[in-house]
Amino acid sequence: MPIVSHNPPELFPPYRGYSHATEVRGDSRLLVISGLNGYLADGVTLPESFQAQGDLIWQYMGALLRSAGMDYGHLVSLRTYLADPADDEANVQLRLKYLGGHRPSSTVICCRLLDPRWKLEVEAMAAT
Template sequence: MVQFLNPSTVHTPQGSYSHTAAVPAGSELIFVSGQVGMRPDGSIPGSVAEQAEAVFSNLAACLAAHGLGMDAIVKLTAYLVAGVDVDVVRKTRLRHLGDHRPTSTLVFVPGLASPDFLLEVEAIAVKGAP
């Protein structure tokens, strides 16, 4: 079982994340490439709320392909185009992850692979934790 820990010698997390995650030996790591706000039909919605929904739905679909749920995530890295409303993204993340608190990094960037994309999220998940 993955152990999430917030050491008392470090500040309390200022969001829905944990400071550390210990993955037990014998677990399989699943690396999920950055998911962008593109729907399965190839369309790209214009709003950050719709793109965030597509991003987290895509992430869930990638994990489901390995028989996993969002609770298998141990590390999330999110890239948001500068100026994007981070609260909209946080609310979508919370809706998809619930009480799960993986380690996490959020970075504001000037742009992504296409100017149509407003955010991108990559993940590392654990399968088969003993």
């Protein structure tokens, strides 16, 4: 199942770790991942740092992808909610760390999150 990035020259250059649009062609399976936060496995403890929460979120996403027979390369869309816009660069670095050269469609929204301790929340879609 081909996944094709679309970054036509009529649009502004895509940001790092980003594609303007991602197309899934042919018969496929779609995995929709709910917003993930950085709680530890006990569901109560939350690391204080952005980096620690972000690494947990990406590791959880990896586990969900594997449970569906997928990996990070199957991601076609990401939506990240940041509690503080100052964490944008750290968020970009997390995407680059876990995605390497893979560039799914991506949106970052700065907003107040449900729990004031959350630094970020990430939802995703993956396809095969």
